Amino acid sequence: MIWELIATIFAGVGGAGIALLIRKLSKQMTPKWLVPAFAGMAMLGFQIQGEYDWYDHQTSLLPDGVVVVKAVEEEAPWRPWSYVFPQTMRFIAADVANSAKNKIDPSLVLVDLYFFERRSLAKRVPQIIDCVNEARTDFTQSFSASTHNSATSSNPVDSSTSWFPLESNDPLITALCS
Structure with a gap:
């Protein structure tokens, strides 16, 4: 983030330099306010460009086998241009290459989900995906396949895991269960 601040300052200096060059070439006929205006536009333009390029840059850094x-x-109202061109500020990626099927119940798949957000550190959350019942839950040390079978049956038993339903066309189901 410090490098982004430094780059923004340099973009402002570059924009001011261009305005100073324009003033010099016009023999000081252009208004003086052009210098700070160019500096501000350059810094704002650099920040907007960084916001839009963030997603493509982050996804290009993902290793093979990690799928968005x-x-x-x-x-956002403070970014009025985002109403015309929405910005991708968050995304979830699944480490499909390193996912593991449960040996007791092969319909259960353990996968690491990575939550990326602009200007935040990535978070890793292990999840269990049920390919048959199309559901997911957080992985805990107390999870067992027998708990899963009784919890997803028509007569659920009180268990510590809560399952969240997924759509049949959910990209997580498609990536892991196909």
Whole structure:
């Protein structure tokens, strides 16, 4: 983030330099306010470009076998251009290459989900995906396949795991269960 601040300052200096060059070439006929205006536009333009390039840059850094399963585009009133061109500020990636099927119940797949957000550190959350019942839950040390079978049956038993249903066309189901 410090490098982004330094780069923004240099973009402002570059924009001011261009305005100073324009003033010099016009023999000081252009207004003086052009210098700070160019500096501000250069810094704002650099920040906007960085916001839009963030998602493509982050996904290009993902290793093979890590698949983006959800991208969240956002709009904000303080970024009015985002209503025309929404920005991807968050996304979820699944480590499909290192996922593991449960030996007791092969319909259960353990996968690491990575949550990326602009200007935040990535978070890793292990999840268990049920390919048959199309559901997911957080992985805990107390999870067992027998608990899963009784919890997903028509007469559920009180268990410590809570399952969240997924759509049949959910990208997570498609990436792991196909």
